[in-house]
Amino acid sequence: MSNGPVGVALVGAGVISGQYLTNLNAFPDVRVVAVADIDTGRAAAVAREYDVKRSGTLGAVLALPEVEIVVNLTIPSAHAAVALESLRAGKHVYGEKPFAMDLDEAAKVTAEAADRGLRLGGAPDTFLGAGLQSALHALRSGLIGEPVAVTAATQSLGPESWHPNPEFFYQPGGGPLFDLGPYYLTALVSLLGPVARVAAGTRRARDERVVGSGPKAGTVFPVDVPTHVNALLDFPGAATASATFSFDSAINRRMIEIIGTEGALSLPDPNTFDGPLLARGLHDVDWRELPLSGTTAGRGIGVLDLARSIRAGTPHRASGELAYHVLELMSAIAESGERASFQPVASTLTAPEPLPAGWDPYAATL
Known part of the structure; x- marks a missing residue:
């Protein structure tokens, strides 16, 4: 070696x-x-x-x-x-x-x-950041009891208002599901394990959109994918989740909330590596912020974990197995939206173990 x-x-x-x-x-x-x-x-x-x-x-x-x-x-x-x-x-x-x-x-x-x-x-390796790793520790500690239900959403009016070349967001392989879905679905699978089946409703608000900035501002381009997706996810033995992925929303929202038998967690934006992470008990009036532990080093920590795992001969966390499962989830959601039926998810996996305490990307270990 x-x-x-x-x-x-x-x-x-x-x-x-x-x-x-x-x-x-x-x-x-x-x-x-x-x-x-x-x-x-x-x-x-x-x-x-x-x-x-x-x-x-x-x-x-x-x-x-x-x-x-x-x-x-x-x-x-x-x-x-x-x-x-x-x-x-x-x-x-x-x-x-x-x-x-x-x-x-x-x-x-x-x-x-x-x-x-x-x-x-x-990618994404955002689930290895301090915010979502701290959420994982909170769940495993029993802070909110057994997870019962999850609500997740990423909503906006779409990227054409700020991106100078937004066309690819509206072509196959794009849309809010395939562009932003990986962050949310990877976070949920890392926290709750694999999904067994999905159901979804999808729609496309407009057949064309307009570039809003840059040298192509005013250019009209076609929309070839659904731009609003509502999905139901079944985590066997864990929770059920409802997830919304939208480029059609006047409400800007990026959230994941997990309801448990003893309370609830409000997770940070899963496209980030830090907090805030909030919790509340069954009878609390307000959320309280939880302390975070872990790294906020940013994109590339999945590569680093892979490198260290290669040397150590141990499993890495942002794995191909996880990425494949998330791709199958997105594909099943898209198919369910077309067929108006539940779709099974054949792949499965063991959720990645948390990063060990004190895992430091800037400390030489090899």
Whole structure:
């Protein structure tokens, strides 16, 4: 087994790569070796900006023996192809959401990794942040008794008012379910375990939308996906949940509330790594804020946990298994909305263990 920091290559030098590079460069247990992009000039510029020594095409980066993990930040339609090529080059893969565009692609990636004895990981890793980890500890401590019901919602008028190129949000693989759903569904599965079946109602408020900012402001573009989704989720032996994902709401809302037999928890926005985390007992008038423990280091802690787990030979938490289950949940919700029927969820998993007390991304352990 190798020792020392784990070599990482980023593939995809878009905007989000900056968040990953800032964080990964600060973690002593990983070493960013290279940046790849279909636009090699952009890859070189990003590599220079973040003091990464090498850049180039995907093939050139995969040929580097010191690369052990590929962090796949490409566009969603390329996620599976890049993952397969990386696995065939003998690299572990951690990918941005979604895991793949559909379950057939995801199954191919999963099978390839299993055949080669390689690991898969996937965003979001926000459930490893202090806010949701503290919520997990509160649940396991029995603070609110047994979970009974969950209400989750992410609602807004959609990203076209602020995003200069919002069209992809309204194409297959987008919409509020596939864009924001992974944060909420990953948080719920990490807290309550796998979902067995779902039911949903979906609608599309408008067939066209208008770019609201940037050089394309005023441009009309088509909407090809549902923009309002209401889903019911059945967690066997745990709770039932209702979840709303909407780009049609004048009410801005980002929330998860868990009702238990002895009280309730109000969780932080699952697209963040910190709080606040609130609790109340059965007869409390007001919420009280709970102290947080854990890291708020941000995107990339899932990659770091994967790296440390590779060295230790232990399971990692932001796993391909979890990402696949969440993708199947979203696919089942979309299908239920089309068929107006309950849809089973075939995959299952053991919910990830909490990060150990004192887990510090900035402390060298390898």
